[in-house]
Amino acid sequence: MLESLAVLLLCQLLGELIVVAVGWPIPGPVVGMGLLFVGLVIRGEAPQPLVDTAQGLLGQLSLLFVPAGVGVMTHLTLLGNQWLPLTSSLLVSTLLTIAVTGWLMQRLSGPVADSGGDR
């Protein structure tokens, strides 16, 4: 459990360091996620304690968004001015993305609906 937490924190720290050193605009934790992912691929399996720790943390993921979400209270004026572009963008873009992604995948993965074979 503690080893797994150490691994997660180390990956994040390394990710943050790389981002600062290289000057990438990518978030440090995302680079950390990439590092851990590559590590798991090289290793060929995910150790059970790491799986358990990750699941424990991800199981409570939605709570972790709350403090940042409450920050909208500092942007109420912006929301008041920008609600129309924001809501129209949300609606159009979400529906369009679902349609494009689903249609393309269905077309490209073959005409058979539930494709048992891989040819």
Added chain:
Amino acid sequence: MNDRVASLWVYLSASPLLHLTLTVCVFVLARWLYRKAGRPAWLNPVLLSVLALVLILTLTDTPYSTYFEGAQFVHFLLGPATVALAVPLYRQLSLLRRHPLALLVSLLTGSLTAVLSALLVAKLAGATDQALISIAPKSVTTPVAMGISERLGGLPSLTAVLVILTGILGAALGPWLLERLGIHNPMAQGLAMGVAAHGIGTGRAVYMGEVAAAFSGLAMGLNGLATAILLPLLWGWWIG
């Protein structure tokens, strides 16, 4: 008596413990309500908690910075949690072996569609640059989206709320839209829900079957990675 209550309040409101406890308790209550009501998408516990906390803080005249002194302990865990996303992504990797090319092409196209259409519509409707970059990563899982928004000069808190609203919209309208378009392939359904509506969409895709759920989870992880890499490039081109 009133003096005592007042001094107790002064003491409590200055301690980070109060707002940490408040955050966890409000969330637990919101989640209880959500489950009790049969998990309807519109009663999303994060959205409910945010609304309740904003109301409480406004009524008690508490500035956000004071609140965040306590809440930052919860907030800090977002980093390690983002790293932990590598574990489910790795476990879903075997799915890539089924139609790898179709999957990657659809995923990248979906990723670009999500970002570009969000930017375009918002711009046409008169959004400012700050609002634009805050909404651009709206289809990406919240911790990654907030990170992207922050790095590119957006408002992570606005992004968090927009991401959750996107998830709710996708979960509510996605299955209906897929049906209307005649998209019955479960891999395609799952991919569409995961790319467009991240974890909340994946939660809905679970009801569309095991294949749809697995592809949705994979799509969510890969879309986070793809957007984190592509959006900074696109944004540089957009404002440049």
